[in-house]
Amino acid sequence: MKKVLMRIGCILMQILYAIGRFFKKLWKHKQGRVGLIIVGFLAILAIFAPLIAPYDPYDVTQRAAKGLLPSWEHLLGTTITTGQDIFSMLIYGTRSSLSIGLITGIVIAILGSLLGIAAGYLGGWVDTVIMRIVDVLLVIPTLPLVIVMTNVLGTSYAVIVIVFAAFGWTGLARVIRSQVMLIKNANYVKAAELAGASKWYIMWRHILPAVSNLLIMSTALTSAGIMVAEAGLSFLGLGNPEAISWGKMLADAQSSGAMLFGHWWSILAPGVGIFLSVYSFMRIGLALEEILNPRMRKGSNMIKVFKHLNNTYLDEVFASMDDDSKRRGEYQPPAANLAEVAVTDAAETKPQDPNAGPAADTTSENFEPAEKETGETA
Amino acid sequence: MTNSERRPLLILENVSVSFPVKKDFPFQKSRFVRAVTDVSLEIYPGETFGVVGESGCGKSTLANTTLGMQRVNSGKIYFDGQELTAMTPQQLKQARRSMQMIFQDPFSSLNPRFSVFDLVAEPLRIQGGYTYAQQRAEVAAMLHEVGLSEGDLDRYPSDFSGGQKQRIGIARALILKPQYLVCDEPVSALDVSVHAQILNLLMDLQEKYHITYLFISHNLAVVKRVCDRVVVMYLGKVMEYGSVDKIFRNPAHPYTQALMNAIFDTDIDCTRERKRLQGEVPSPINPPPGCRFCGRCPEEQPGCSQGEPPLVEVEADHYAACFLHAARRSE
DSSP: OHHHHHHHHHHHHHHHHHHHHHHHHHHHSHHHHHHHHHHHHHHHHHHTHHHHOSSOTTOOOOGGGTTOOOOSSSTTOBOTTTOOBHHHHHHHHHHHHHHHHHHHHHHHHHHHHHHHHIIIIIOHHHHHHHHHHHHHHHTSOHHHHHHHHHHHHOSOHHHHHHHHHHHHHHHHHHHHHHHHHHHTTSHHHHHHHHTTOOHHHHIIIIIHHHHHHHHHHHHHHHHHHHHHHHHHHHHTTOSOSSSOOHHHHHHHHHHTTHHHHTOTHHHHHHHHHHHHHHHHHHHHHHHHHHHHOGGGSTTOSHHHHHHHIIIIIIHHHHHHHHHHHHHHTOOOOOHHHHHHHHHHHHHHHGGGOSSOOHHHHHHSSOOHHHHHHHHHHO | OOGGGSOOSEEEEEEEEEEEOOOSSTTOOOOEEEEEEEEEEEEOTTOEEEEEOOTTSSHHHHHHHHTTOSOOSEEEEEETTEEGGGOOHHHHHHHGGGEEEEOSOTTTSSOTTSOHHHHHHHHHHHHOOOOHHHHHHHHHHHHHHTTOOGGGTTOOGGGSOHHHHHHHHHHHHHTTOOSEEEEESTTTTSOHHHHHHHHHHHHHHHHHHTOEEEEEESOHHHHHHHOSEEEEEETTEEEEEEEHHHHHHSOOSHHHHHHHHTSOOSOTTOOOOOOOOOSOOOOTTSOOSSSTTTTTOTTOOGGGGTSOOOOEEEETTEEEOOHHHHHHHHO
16 A cells, blocks of 8 residues: 555656646746746636636626626626626636646546557557547547537536547647657667567656657647637527626627627637637747747747748749749730840850851850950960 | 587577558558578676677667567577577566677667656666665766766766766676677767777676677778677678688678778778679669579579578688688588
């Protein structure tokens, strides 16, 4: 018993250490730090929501306070139909968004890594079975399926998490499998096998640490995707009807005619919430991608990427268009350039003409090549 | 002491290994790369046994089979009296205590995430039965043995140079005190200036722990310096086999002679006549019929492509698989 506990403790320590080292790397990355700060801020809001929120957001009995404008008492006013405090709802909405995103992301990471590592390292029929399942699952569109499932099983967050997790691990498993196939041929894996290591040992000690970076990155990115999906589903009324979420706040605001009354803040606030949470997770994921993939390091700035595209790629495209049209005879050079083109054409054809000597050249409009040639012959 | 008086540590009996080639289209006749064909060897305790040959001649596959890492298609391997090819995984794990390997490339054979202590102690942990303090002491002693210090225990492989990394690899291979060690081109990835250091270290350790080495190399100078006996392989077959002195003094097989001719000479004005081999090594999927060296052999005769030449004794402890000597033998 004690040994098992020790073992579990060791494993937890290893995981914590890996995650800690990772956050340190992320903190050094400028973009990643922005993401980390926002996520930290949102996490604090979510954890301490009851302490921070000034009112109970579930309280729908405030008939007198319906549709209040923003004031110091209600920072973002109250809802039009039920009189709930929008600022408090906003803070509580962090909980559902973050928890759905993170839980689904982590479940996907666990499933994807287990199956991806098994497929990549064990190979053989295990690989074949897992990859065929992936092929089948990949072609099933997730969002419509979630809509159908919520209709069948009822609207709850559990359904959303389960369906997204059951279908979301496939992409990750494929990526991890290809990574594992590279690592398993490394000599240090062979050395461990040679020392008598079991397959479990190698998968746990050598392969999982090598793909852990990839795993954390993809967890951040999938979490961001799931957050958007959750907001969308809640907006459609397919989320948990009892919970407060940003998507549901948007739907309520729309159905109660917030735009009609000019209550733009009740739409903007949850929108900003969704944007911030998704943006921060995306930021972290992309920062990790840059840290992991050295080839991406230089193009960290989107503007830089576009500038680069402008300078090289588009020029090339235009140039090739020019060439093509010239070849097809469609290209009509501007009138001012016509003479120049004719001259260069003449200059090009001249050396091939056996009769045209240096003397003939001096009489033509083009002087430069003639002078050069006479200089050389002299 | 002659070899006949000693019991061999490792016996290979007609070992053949082949890998299936991926089919280009279904229903194609399955083809195989014959990496090792019909190799019989005996390796005696305490000696350094060299394996020489071009790239792709089956040196590394042969080494892997002797370690039980590669399944054989036919033939038997006996390690220390036990049949390696018939062991259960549990027995094999036990046997792994006494057989280890040093890799060619010290950069990829050390997990960059492990500290030196973790790397060297890994075989101890896998085999089990050592407390942390024992591991720590064993590793420190072994590091000292290979010329590193105790202060290096908690550093990472990226902090070390190629030669030092190879020392870590050697420490790791020796931590279980193996009887048998495969050195797969242990110096070819290192700077020339480090070669001698690592080779001397290996020879000192061999003397101290009485380890048997299987030394794979394509550097004949190194083989001559280090090995006691040597096997020359070509396309998965044994061409010549025997004591280093005899083979280097009197190479019997035309292939060995060609290899000797190819040794790089530091004497720039050397006007020694070189016999160059023509052509490429044929594909091991479709080896030429008869003698494998047919078609490139400078002394080829009409009968050479008819049957495989037997391994005959040219002189004491010196065998060659060539019809030239088979004929001489039968006269």
